[in-house]
Amino acid sequence: MRYVVGIDGGQSSTTAVVVDEKGVVRGRGTAGPADHVDEPPGSRKFADASTTALARALEAARLPRDTRFAAVHAGLSGYDDRFDGARPVFAADSLRVQHDAPAALAGAVPTLPAVVVIAGTGSVAYGKGAEGQAVRTGGWGYLFGDAGSAFAVARDALAHAMAEDDRGARSPLGDAALAYFDRPLLRALATEANTGRIARAQLASFARVVHDAARLGDAAARAIVDRAASALAALATVTLARLNLTGEAVPVAFSGGAFANEAFFARTREQLAGLAPHAQAVTARYDPAVGAALLAFTEAGLPVPDRIAEG
8 A cells, every 4th residue: 555645734733644545544643833923034933843744643543653755745824945944754655845825726726727725823825727837926024914814804803902902992703812811901912923922823723712702793803804814805806816717717716724614714705706606615624734645646657536535
């Protein structure tokens, strides 16, 4: 039996899957974040997270830790060709590290043309045409973009609360933030976020509270969530336009933790319908780690299974 590995290295967590040549996921493993934002050259953050996630996947699969793989494909949030972190070392005939968007698309939709919108801690859209031409939109990172992401929702909610505090007013979102982060004052919260004592992933996790507040009727939270949905729909629309696919019935899949919130998923689909009426909003068929494994089949020269099954 031959095996391939797919790794999804994100800003909040890393997932690895071991898939056999019949298309059965034999094991899954998770570890901490893998992205290299704010990391120094030579950082082992990605290498260690992916190695740990794979070791746990092998343990779940009851396979030896020295199992040799036909191919390993790792998708890494924010990766580009100038990546200067340490690369993981695996017992594999082939190892490819790439931006996480192609793996997300491979997992989300089986045919081309297609677009995937990814929204977790960060955000990005990625599409491919029928001839394989690719376009990536967004994904500029938390300093310059990541519109609609969990980090952006949390940041906008905290900024709203801080603006209210400047006016001498309390706000429901501000009170919720102090309770969530267990801080006495918004000034203290801002200082600890700006100095990195509260990590980006931890800040982004506050988005869940903002979504809950929006559902319960908080007007400020609802406006923030609506802007996030509009931003993600716009990423998809721009991607379709750059591929000259605006007038075609192209599947647009949504992937990432932000879309686990069903109301937000529905709101983003509504926004997309208004911006790109011909687009066909779909739920991703597999998660990005399985998408990475599908790419690994091709890179190993193995037949790509028609279906991936969880073992």
